[in-house]
Amino acid sequence: MFPTTLRWRLSAVIAVVGALVAIGLSVLVRTEFERMQLADARRLQDERIQLVVRDYAMSGTATLGADLDSPDLPRELREAVHGGQRATYLERRPGQAWIWAAAETDGKILSIRTSYADKDDALDQLDQVLVIGSAAVVVLGTLLGVILGARLSRRLRLAAAAARQVADGDTEVRVRDAIGGRPADETAELAQAVDAMADALQERLAAEQRVTADIAHELRTPVTGLVTAAELLPPGRPAEMVRDRIKALRGLVEDVLEVARLDTATEKAELTGFDLLTFVQRRVTALTPEAQVSGESQTVLTDPRRLERVLVNLLINARRHGKPPVEVHVQGHTLRVRDHGPGFAADLLRDGPSRFRTGSSDRGTGHGLGLTIAAAQTRVLGGTLTFANAENGGAVITLVLPANSALDDGLGGGSGLAAG
Template identity: 60%
Template sequence: MQVTRGIIGRLRSFGDKRPGIRTGLRWKLSAAIALVGALVALALSVVVHNAARVSMLDNARDLADERVLIAQRGYEASGRLNFPNIKIDDMDLPAELREKVAEGRRATFVSDSAGGEPDIWAAVPVKDGHVLSLHTGFTDRSTDILKDLDQALVIGSIAVVLGGSALGVLIGGQLSRRLRKAAAAANQVARGEPDVRVRDAIGGVVQDETDDLARAVDAMADALQQRLEAERRVTADIAHELRTPVTGLLTAAELLPPGRPTELVLDRAKAMRTLVEDVLEVARLDGASERAELQDILLGDFVSRRVAAKDPGVVVRVVHESEVTTDPRRLERVLFNLLANAARHGRPPVEVTVEGRVIRVRDHGPGFPENLLVEGPSRFRTGSSDRSGRGHGLGLTIAAGQARVLGARLTFRNVRPAGAPEHIPAEGAVAVLWLPEHAPTNTGSHPMLPTGQ
């Protein structure tokens, strides 16, 4: 059972580690879709613009070629040049076009002007050895068409990016919402609520990978719960079976003749009986079947009388009296276990302070071990060498379990001088029991882990 709880604890600690910068899934998905949409829109815009420009240039070249062909026919028929914008032996004719004409071919050519607009040339040789040529630019109409097309492409690209972003926010928001519901349900399971199902929490009609994740988490939670329950039953059964022989052993030891050996046997037999009873109590607390029998008590008066009866040497200070609704028997069990731990592992004086609904038990020993402060009480582990060597390590575990039944919170910390670094030895250990304002109405399955004060 301790191994299983260790796995759960490591899972919790791993889940608590968060990166410094956190962005939502919806914004990541929206940014990804917007980026892809922008790249696709840009590529399509470039392709469409170039295709339209090439098509318009081809049409302009065909038109120039037709005009120069008509001029050739009229010139060869009449010997006169009656076509506008047609020149004979134009000195500005591009060299590439001049070479084609020299070969006796009719040709067209496109060059870039100083302003960046294309120049369209068409030339044809005639029978008398002259060259007829036509030089024209890109028409204003074609330029306007290209500008309108570019404007439409820009508007369309912006619409695609905005639409993709909106779609990403919508899809990412839905997925993020399902994942947040799954995380909240998983946290409830981690806090000891076995009836919660992650698949039921996310809901929805459409099934996707989040449903697979939810089913896997539910299956893991069921397997862990079954393992914990099986371990609890085994522990309870073993402890229950040990009660009879241990009781018989204690009875037989009491019949031995007086002497030192008899005292040693009786001491070990009593320790074994205490261990068996504690193990049974831990098993009952793990089973979440314990319920508090509530009564109204004056907390300061109750603690003062119980501590005086248990150990008159412990100093009790009531700072503020308060009436609470709790289970006196379980509260006494928690208080006595904390006192026993302070007496066994700490050093006097042991002090108890009652302030409202808060009870503090402090000793002046070496302090709690670091693993207890981080992970909480662990059964069959008494901590460091300074606070070990005696006892079986169930006292604080039982105290934490009984506090859970009461709906209370039990925390642990060490006392150090103000501003002292961690390597400076502690000047004492403090266990703090925080009783709830309202009486508990239900209980969980596991003792409550301590939180920092």
């Protein structure tokens, strides 16, 4: 399977390119060396046959080991020197190689033959050198690709990690700081672009949070006045309806203010150790006595006020938008709330809860802040909140609190135990 990471892709590309370049250069060098070697051998043999011809003309004898009308003379060379010509010829046989030179004089052919095996040996040695050199080039190129790819992929991984931290709400993290200022390459340009986008989004989000908080804060005074005025109304059905709507409005304003505070990411949990099952039983009995509670005792270290807020919102959601029976199960650091209604909509399962959106019309109406607050408070507690639909129908919300090794060992984690 071809590697998918940038580091190994770059290494593979450099290795392949290095191999192709090394092979091409090796073939070129070998071909040129072989051509020059053969040209030198032909030139030397040609000089020798010229001396042999001159000595034969003067003394009538063949010198330098030359032969006269040799029966071993290749047919191609014999035809080439016909008519008083002079030529050279490379003859190869299995395990043997000779370089010939011949010339015709007085109707006879003088020829001289020299072994070419030493030249082939030199060519074999060159082949070995070229193979070793090509392998070295490929290995060094691959190592260079690994180093360069590791450096580049490391910067990209750091940039991706920083971008995820920004996406998770860490406003102090910037990509350019995570990857460093040098070198000023495309990764640095990407970091600057991501940081600029994060700054712009943060400014817009801060502006929206300020507007939301200001509106909710300004509404508290007139809503409080409405509550007081409603208490002065004479008894009757109209007065009850007014008080009910004012109560709903007051709850909405308080929820919006809570969301605005949680959006600032400055909320901190005040940790206390207590038994989770006992805590849940008391809250469920007070709010939803018809709900079924089961599980095992487990001491946890968390913020009871924020945990109560999460549990209450989950129970209200199950009672208001689901159908009975509502089941609450505690196991270890996990708390699960399930109803038997129509379940969650696909977009809520995909994207999570959003303010002022209830997702599915089958689960009733509402302003969508209950689950949003529950999710935000869970993040403050350091836990996770997941949403799912049961196979046989109904919505399932699972809250997982962070484990504490000291409490798990029965040491209390340095915090006082509270019954909840």
